Amino acid sequence: MEWFAAPEYWLSRLVFQKLLALLYLVAFLATALQFRALNGSRGMTPVRESVSWAQWRHSPSLLLPRRSDRLTACCAWTGCALSAALLAGADQLLPLWGAMLLWTAPWVLYLSFVNTGSLWYGFGWELLILEAGFLAVLLGNDRVAPPLPVLLLLRWALFRLEFGAGLIKWRGDRCWRELTCLYHHHETQPMPGPLSRLFHLLPRPVHRVEAAANHVVQLGVPFLLFTPQPVASAAACLMIATQLWLVASGNFAWLNWLTIALAVTALDLTPLAGDRAFASPPLWYVVVVCAATAGLLALSYRPARNLLSRQQAMNRSWDPLRLVNSYGAFGSVSRVRHELVVEGTDDPAPGPGTRWLAYEFRGKPGDPARRPRQFAPYHLRLDWMMWFAALSPAFARPWFDGFLERLLTGDRDTLRLLRHSPFPPGAPPVHVRVLLYRYRFTTREERRATGDWWHRTFVREQTGPTRLGGGPDGRT
Known part of the structure; x- marks a missing residue:
C-alpha cells in the first residue's frame, strides 16, 4: 500500500x-x-x-x-x-x-x-x-x-x-x-x-x-x-x-x-x-x-x-x-504590566506601623531584585492565573478568595505552590492583604545602579487586611 x-x-x-x-x-x-x-x-x-x-x-x-x-x-x-x-x-x-x-x-x-x-x-x-x-x-x-x-x-x-x-x-x-x-x-x-x-x-x-x-x-x-x-x-x-x-x-x-x-x-x-x-x-x-x-x-x-x-x-x-x-494567543497585548503582591502579618489589629511580609511565587514577578526564572515546559498554573487576576479581579473571583483563605490557614498544599512563605509552618498570618503594583523592566543604567531586574510603582490596595471569619468585605 x-x-x-x-x-x-x-x-x-x-x-x-x-x-x-x-x-x-x-x-x-x-x-x-x-x-x-x-x-x-x-x-x-x-x-x-x-x-x-x-x-x-x-x-x-x-x-x-x-x-x-x-x-x-x-x-x-x-x-x-x-x-x-x-x-x-x-x-x-x-x-x-x-x-x-x-x-x-x-x-x-x-x-x-x-x-x-x-x-x-x-x-x-x-x-x-x-x-x-x-x-x-x-x-x-x-x-x-x-x-x-x-x-x-x-x-x-x-x-x-x-x-x-x-x-x-x-x-x-x-x-x-x-x-x-x-x-x-x-x-x-x-x-x-x-x-x-x-x-x-x-x-x-x-x-x-x-x-x-x-x-x-x-x-x-x-x-x-x-x-x-x-x-x-x-x-x-x-x-x-x-x-x-x-x-x-x-x-x-x-x-x-x-x-x-x-x-x-x-x-x-x-x-x-x-x-x-x-x-x-x-x-x-x-x-x-x-x-x-x-x-x-x-x-x-x-x-x-x-x-x-x-x-x-x-x-x-x-x-x-x-x-x-x-488555537490562538495574544490577540491583544498589554502596554502596562500590573502585578498583585500578597502580604501577610501576625498583627491582630493592623495599622500604619504594621510590618507586612510578602509571599514569593515561583514564576511570577515579585521581589524586584529577583531575576525571572525558566520554568517551561513545566506549567505553573497558579502563577499564570495570578497574571490574569492582576488584569481583571472579576476573572479571579471564583478562586482568589479561596487562595487567601488557604494562606490564612497555612494550608501546606497551597504553600508548596509558592517559592517562599514568610511565616513558619504552623504559624500562619492573622491578616493578609493584596497590593497592586505597576512593574517594568529596569533600564541598563537602573540595573547597574540598583542591581534590580524590575522597577515597581505602587498603584493601590487591591484587597484590604482580611482575616479568617470576615475581612473588610466579608469574603474570607
Whole structure:
C-alpha cells in the first residue's frame, strides 16, 4: 500500500514520539504536584464529588462520576509512569496493537484531568497535547511505516495552531498590524523568563522585524506544509526556529516544545537517517487509520469555519474528546504590566506601623531584585492565573478568595505552590492583604545602579487586611 505508508518519515515519527512522551511526563507531573491545592477536595475550586450522567457525557473522565484525591493522585502518577515508559521506548517492544493501547492510556488519563480541571486547565496547550496525543495513537511503532494520513493530520493540526494564532493577532490588537506589539510584549507577557529583559531592551527596529517575521511565519508559511519536499521541510524549519526564539524569550509551558514536535513530523530526515524497510501494514490497521482520519476531517469543519470567522474564538474545543480544536494567543497585548503582591502579618489589629511580609511565587514577578526564572515546559498554573487576576479581579473571583483563605490557614498544599512563605509552618498570618503594583523592566543604567531586574510603582490596595471569619468585605 504505497499510498498509505511514508517510510521516509520514520525518524521524524520517532523524534515526535519521544518529545511527546517527555511533554506528557511534564504535564502529568505538574498535575500530580498541584491538583490538591487547586481543585482537590479541599482546593481553591474543588471538583464536585458527584456528577450527573449528562455532565459526564459532555466531559468524559475516568475521575467521574465520583472523584477523590486518592484516585486523582493515582491517575496522575500512573500517567507519569506511562510517559516514562514511552520515553524509554516501551512502545517499540510491543506488537502494533499493544503500542497503540499504550499510547491511548496517557491520552485517556490526561483527557480526564482536562475535562474536570475547569479554569485551571483552560489553556491552549492543554488542548494541543490531547490532539497530538490522539494522533500519536494512530502513528504506530517500528512494526509499520508511518501512515501518510496521520502525518497529514499532524500538519493540519500545526497549520491550525500557527495560522489561527496569526489570524487572532492580525484581527485583534492594531499594534500587530502596526508592528509595535513587541515594544511591550516581552515585558508584559504572563511569565517572563531569564532572557526576557534582554529581548525587551532590543532596539525598536528589531522589535518591528520580530513582529513582521511572526506574521510571515504564522500567516504564510503554514500553507507550505502541504507542498512537496524539500519546501515542506523548509517551512517546518522556519516554524521550529520561531518557536526556539519564543522558548528563549518567555515561559509558555509546553506550547512551544509541542509545536516543535509537530513541526518535526513534516521534516524529511532521510538524508540523515537513511532508508528503512517496513513490512506491509495489517489490514485492520489501515481500516482503523482511514476511519479515524475520516472522522477527524469531519470534526474539522467547525474549527476550520472558526478560522474564517470575524468572531474567531481561540483555545476552544469543539468536541468532548478534544480531538480537533482551535488555537490562538495574544490577540491583544498589554502596554502596562500590573502585578498583585500578597502580604501577610501576625498583627491582630493592623495599622500604619504594621510590618507586612510578602509571599514569593515561583514564576511570577515579585521581589524586584529577583531575576525571572525558566520554568517551561513545566506549567505553573497558579502563577499564570495570578497574571490574569492582576488584569481583571472579576476573572479571579471564583478562586482568589479561596487562595487567601488557604494562606490564612497555612494550608501546606497551597504553600508548596509558592517559592517562599514568610511565616513558619504552623504559624500562619492573622491578616493578609493584596497590593497592586505597576512593574517594568529596569533600564541598563537602573540595573547597574540598583542591581534590580524590575522597577515597581505602587498603584493601590487591591484587597484590604482580611482575616479568617470576615475581612473588610466579608469574603474570607
